[in-house]
Amino acid sequence: MKEEGMAEQGGAALFEDPDFPSEDRSLFSDSSTPLARLQGDVTWTRPQEICQSPSLFPSDISLGHAKQGLLGDCWFLCACTILLKNKQLLDKVLPPDQPQWGDSSYRGSFQFHFWQRGHWTEVTVDDRLPCINATLCFSCCQSPTAFWVALLEKAYAKLHGSYEQLWAGQVSEALVDLSGGLAECWSLGHPGSEEEQRTERDSDQVRRRRLDLNLLYPVKDECALSCSTHSTPGGVSELGQHHALTVMEWLDVKKVSGSEVRLLRIRNPWGRCCWGGAWIWRGAGWGCVDPVCASDLQAGLSEGEFWLDEAEFMSQFDDVTVGYPISEEGHLKSIYTGNLLTHSHQLAGRWTKGLSAGGSRNSSSYSTNPKFWLKVCERGEVLASLLQHRKWRDTQKYAQMPPGDSTNTKHQHYQAIALHMWKVEKKRFNLNRMLNKPPCASTHCHAYEREVVLCRQLAPGYYLLIPSTFQPGAEARFLIRVFSSSSSSISALKSPAPTLPLTTDGEWETSYLRGSWVEGKTAGGSRNFLSHWQNPHFPFTVCDESAETSEVNVRISLQQSRPDTDLHPIGFHIYKVSEGESEQTTAGDEDPAASCVPHCHTQDVSLACSLPPGAYTVVPSTYQPDCSANFTLSLARRIHRKVVKSQERLGKTIREVSHISVMQSSSSGTVAAPPTLTHLPVPLGPR
Numbered sequence: 001m002k003e004e005g006m007a008e009q010g011g012a013a014l015f016e017d018p019d020f021p022s023e024d025r026s027l028f029s030d031s032s033t034p035l036a037r038l039q040g041d042v043t044w045t046r047p048q049e050i051c052q053s054p055s056l057f058p059s060d061i062s063l064g065h066a067k068q069g070l071l072g073d074c075w076f077l078c079a080c081t082i083l084l085k086n087k088q089l090l091d092k093v094l095p096p097d098q099p100q101w102g103d104s105s106y107r108g109s110f111q112f113h114f115w116q117r118g119h120w121t122e123v124t125v126d127d128r129l130p131c132i133n134a135t136l137c138f139s140c141c142q143s144p145t146a147f148w149v150a151l152l153e154k155a156y157a158k159l160h161g162s163y164e165q166l167w168a169g170q171v172s173e174a175l176v177d178l179s180g181g182l183a184e185c186w187s188l189g190h191p192g193s194e195e196e197q198r199t200e201r202d203s204d205q206v207r208r209r210r211l212d213l214n215l216l217y218p219v220k221d222e223c224a225l226s227c228s229t230h231s232t233p234g235g236v237s238e239l240g241q242h243h244a245l246t247v248m249e250w251l252d253v254k255k256v257s258g259s260e261v262r263l264l265r266i267r268n269p270w271g272r273c274c275w276g277g278a279w280i281w282r283g284a285g286w287g288c289v290d291p292v293c294a295s296d297l298q299a300g301l302s303e304g305e306f307w308l309d310e311a312e313f314m315s316q317f318d319d320v321t322v323g324y325p326i327s328e329e330g331h332l333k334s335i336y337t338g339n340l341l342t343h344s345h346q347l348a349g350r351w352t353k354g355l356s357a358g359g360s361r362n363s364s365s366y367s368t369n370p371k372f373w374l375k376v377c378e379r380g381e382v383l384a385s386l387l388q389h390r391k392w393r394d395t396q397k398y399a400q401m402p403p404g405d406s407t408n409t410k411h412q413h414y415q416a417i418a419l420h421m422w423k424v425e426k427k428r429f430n431l432n433r434m435l436n437k438p439p440c441a442s443t444h445c446h447a448y449e450r451e452v453v454l455c456r457q458l459a460p461g462y463y464l465l466i467p468s469t470f471q472p473g474a475e476a477r478f479l480i481r482v483f484s485s486s487s488s489s490i491s492a493l494k495s496p497a498p499t500l501p502l503t504t505d506g507e508w509e510t511s512y513l514r515g516s517w518v519e520g521k522t523a524g525g526s527r528n529f530l531s532h533w534q535n536p537h538f539p540f541t542v543c544d545e546s547a548e549t550s551e552v553n554v555r556i557s558l559q560q561s562r563p564d565t566d567l568h569p570i571g572f573h574i575y576k577v578s579e580g581e582s583e584q585t586t587a588g589d590e591d592p593a594a595s596c597v598p599h600c601h602t603q604d605v606s607l608a609c610s611l612p613p614g615a616y617t618v619v620p621s622t623y624q625p626d627c628s629a630n631f632t633l634s635l636a637r638r639i640h641r642k643v644v645k646s647q648e649r650l651g652k653t654i655r656e657v658s659h660i661s662v663m664q665s666s667s668s669g670t671v672a673a674p675p676t677l678t679h680l681p682v683p684l685g686p687r
Contacts, residue, residue, distance in 0.1 A: 014046070014108030017126040020158040027130065033167040035071065042137060044128040046108065047101060047147045050136070054101045056094070056151075058143035062302055066149040067271035069138040073166040074244045075228075076156060077139055077269040079174035079323070080149060081246050082224040088328055089179055092120070094148060112155040115180035117389060118346050118479050118565070123155045130163070138163065142271065142303055171226045171244050173450050175323040181332050182385055182483070183323045184453055186211040188227070188314050211320050213250065213262065213310065218338030220250065224323030227266065227313070245269065247320075248305065253297070255288045262310040263297070271304040277316075279307040332383070332483045336455060339381050341483035345490045347372060348564040350477045351415075351469055352603070359472030360418065360446055366468065367435055371493035372480055374421070374463040380486030382458045386419040386443070386467045387451040389477040416446035416470035417478070419454055424462045434464075446470035465490075477564060508555075510636040513538050517622055517629050525625030526599060527573065535621045539577065540635055542611045552608045553638040558596070558620050559604035561630040569599035569623040570631070572607075577615040599623040 020026050022044035028036060047054035057064050064084060066077040083090040093113055099105040108127050113120045129150050130137050139153045156177075157163040172183035188211055216223060225247035250264040263279065278285035285307075286294040297307060308316070325333040332341045349370040351357035358368035376382060390413045420442040422434055443452040446469070467478055482490050515536040517523035524534035542554065558572050573592035593616065596607040620633060 029162045029164045045131045056148040058146040063143035068269040071138045075169040075171045076174045078226040078244045078246045171321040181324045222325035226321045227317040230318040268304045275306040339485045343484045346481045353473045363472045372465040375489045378486035383483040385453045385481045387479045415474045418446040422464045507639045513633040519626040519628045537617045537619045539617045555608045555636040557606040557634040568627045571597045571599040572620040
């Protein structure tokens with residue numbers, strides 16, 4: 001009999017992936033792209049059935065570059081070029097020494113790794129590839145016997161849910177997924193209106209928005225460079241809108257006149273030349289260059305490649321995406337200075353509506369955004385990035401990405417985000433006053449990007465980083481990353497105990513209680529387990545005589561002290577304690593008087609309820625037993641007091657009390673929300 005997930009072929013059991021089967025559901029998501037035309041025409045074939053001697057890579061590595069098929073994933077294929085320039089990265093994404101066709105240990109599967117949300121994620125696929133008439137219908141190598149590109153594309157499609165989910169995307173995102181580093185998009189367009197030009201002059205992003213190739217000279221042979229079009233360029237005879245190409249190299253060539261011209265070698269992932277500029281074969285441009293040099297440059301072109309000069313490049317393309325180089329030791333290298341950024345840190349966070357989604361600096365709630373301390377020990381170059389997770393949530397093992405083209409995909413998937421940084425000169429500072437001053441560095445405009453980056457030379461000291469969305473209340477998870485040339489550290493500013501909703505219905509008394517679930521002792525789990533009552537419990541009394549009505553008189557919040565990437569599902573129950581009975585007896589025999597369930601993977605849960613007078617106990621818990629964590633419980637009870645008539649008047653103006661924050665070396669200080677901030681004009685739009 002066949003083993004589950006295996007197929008017999010040639011006496012060997014070959015793997016068949018049950019999570020990404022050779023069916024239409026692996027090809028299509030909702031058939032909203034031109035890929036839908038292929039329904040019913042695709043067969044799934046293994047490489048040894050396509051050619052006689054398949055291999056992962058060709059003997060001539062120049063034939064290993066990707067060639068685009070019927071799938072609109074030029075953005076991904078352009079990013080794949082970085083793997084052929086960096087052996088260490090290639091081995092990270094495609095671990096070496098995997099059994100191949102012809103090996104006795106070959107079983108028809110391959111493992112890949114992609115960087116996702118701060119970690120490398122393993123994806124295993126079988127090697128059955130989509131074909132039409134026994135020919136690969138999606139991406140392949142220029143060599144017809146090499147299959148690393150087709151298999152990598154399949155693994156990336158599995159990561160996203162289907163091949164159709166790869167239709168249209170951003171080169172910068174694929175570069176980060178394949179390297180774990182950073183990528184930035186620079187504009188090649190000319191400044192538009194006077195207002196746009198003024199915005200550029202005012203923005204600290206101006207040096208990044210307009211490409212200067214001289215800036216990249218220290219890393220020109222190491223960085224990944226891709227150019228893209230938003231409309232049909234004049235020199236391209238076939239290209240339509242939204243197409244990405246790869247800049248293979250650029251060099252300064254001496255002209256016969258003695259001056260120099262900068263030439264760029266561009267590769268079209270379609271695998272054919274479609275350029276009609278001055279530097280095509282026997283074009284007018286070559287007449288000003290030494291004939292021997294011209295012959296050598298033209299002879300060095302591979303399939304789908306062409307030369308153009310810098311003036312053509314700047315005028316014919318709209319954007320350039322720059323992927324940061326990665327050293328052999330795995331360190332990021334700055335594209336601005338060529339410096340190795342040998343220190344790196346990352347922390348996860350989230351914007352939660354009503355708690356930490358404060359919006360932009362236009363909003364008075366800006367100070368409620370998550371905050372991070374950055375400590376710089378020595379003067380050096382610092383890169384800080386803010387990477388947001390997509391709006392959708394994972395519903396299966398791998399992410400499901402809504403379809404869309406490159407014109408609207410950013411707005412569909414992402415919030416408009418920005419990152420601001422302030423230098424903190426003293427250990428005691430007024431948060432409100434500081435936030436009304438210009439930041440020392442920022443990404444300036446909120447952008448509909450997955451990741452935004454700021455770069456600065458920073459002096460030693462402490463800096464406050466605040467990530468924000470443009471709209472208050474916009475929810476998303478994010479990752480803060482810091483890369484620096486000198487020693488640094490980053491930590492989250494500890495938030496105070498969860499705040500309860502403001503009330504106007506009488507007077508409230510609030511208690512903040514701290515506890516912990518300890519494995520084997522006080523981590524009893526939910527009511528599904530007999531150990532439930534081992535959880536910590538907090539007795540309280542309701543004395544509100546008017547609680548016979550249905551008015552809310554108790555508000556409880558539970559907050560766990562764990563990073564967003566490692567949350568326990570939490571909840572709590574409120575039990576009534578009868579007179580003369582122990583809490584343990586009560587909990588074992590009776591249902592809760594109120595509950596905050598189901599248990600949720602979130603930082604905090606809360607409940608507002610009406611309880612009659614009496615004795616109660618709160619039992620907070622994780623869903624599974626033996627899940628250790630610290631937590632804070634906020635318990636607020638309404639108090640009714642008799643009204644006392646008084647003739648006292650307000651004799652003087654109430655003074656505003658400044659909320660002072662104390663910065664501690666352990667980063668455990670708290671920051672209180674300031675009064676309304678001055679409205680600062682922050683433009684909404686891409687960087």
